[in-house]
Amino acid sequence: MQPYPTLFSPLELGGLTLANRVTMAPLYLGYANMDGLVNKRLLEHYQEMGASGAAMVMVENASIDPRGQGSPFTMRIDEDRFTQGLAGLAAAIQAGGAKAGLQINHAGRFAHGTGHPLAPSAVPLGEMVPEALSAEQIAGITQAFARAARRVRQAGFDLVELHGGTGYLLAQFLSPRTNRRDDAYGGSLNNRLRFPLEVIAAVRREVGPDYPVGYRFLADEWLPDGLQLSEALLAAPRLAEAGLAYLSVMGGTYESFFLPERKAQEQEPGYMLSLAAAVKQAVQVPVIAAGRMQDPALAEAALTEGKADLIGLARVLLADPQWVRKAQEGRASEIVGCEPTCGLCFQRVAKGQPVFCSQWPKQKREHFATRD
């Protein structure tokens, strides 16, 4: 008998039929070269993820604007010339049987590079003071999101996801901490929602009414003066009703991840599940819960208890690409776990090195460890 019947039951998501409730959550790995193009390493990795048995694979964030690129090794989707390579990535995932999605992003104040990053307001980040966006620049970025979403569709992906998590630009507008504007884009929650809602509307116009648009949603910044869950629960239905296929819930930003109390929390199984459960109560669309959903029994319970509709696996699936098959075949005890105290993937991202997992066999680690 199937030990996790709900986990392996199908789900309708924005018009797509997913074979089960497992999705690969986006995981930036720094595999692109500085040209932002899809390369062999990316194809190889995502082909493996597409064949993992997960019903959907959401490819890590790709940059919609050179001034919004998270790192020099982030994939780009800000010009038509990137579409062809991305089409290969979509096909590689779909060849394994999974639905393929691509996450698109503007990193705002967390963008890398020289000069001033752009942000809703000039709120310092350490020594760096970002440049507050003008209304014209906001309109330009909104259009860049829409054009990027069109390229996602043209590349053959089944859906697009807007990155409103990790404290990137969409989240920066929603946050009372990073959005101190006194125009129509700042102040009240209504005003702080304006930019994300305009982006969703522009993307919808560009991709059409039937193409699924998902949203990575930061439900709590986990910072005293940041966006709190109580306010996020008012924002979530507004975003969802603007035409989203789902909300993929997360907590924390680059400014909270490394606080000692948050580090301990991040090592707990299902550490973002309570956020997903709260958001699920507030919206009508499906909700994805990620965050050390290592144990298939925990994933099954999250679904049967109505805390989430889909389970997102990021490091969990990276550590063991056989997770889905092992769970499905009653071999959960054989799953190779992501080690909670390891942090190697974060460390390599921070150093600009391509990520490998400490749990991988030596040959695979060496294969992915060096840039072409």
Ligand SMILES: Cc1cc2nc3c(=O)[nH]c(=O)nc-3n(C[C@H](O)[C@H](O)[C@H](O)COP(=O)(O)O)c2cc1C
């Ligand atoms: C190295 C690394 C890169 C990540 N990159 C992204 C990303 O590009 N987009 C995103 O929405 N989340 C990203 N995340 C967050 C994951 O999607 C996920 O929410 C989180 O890692 C918890 O799930 P897990 O315990 O299965 O890894 C990243 C996380 C890590 C550790």
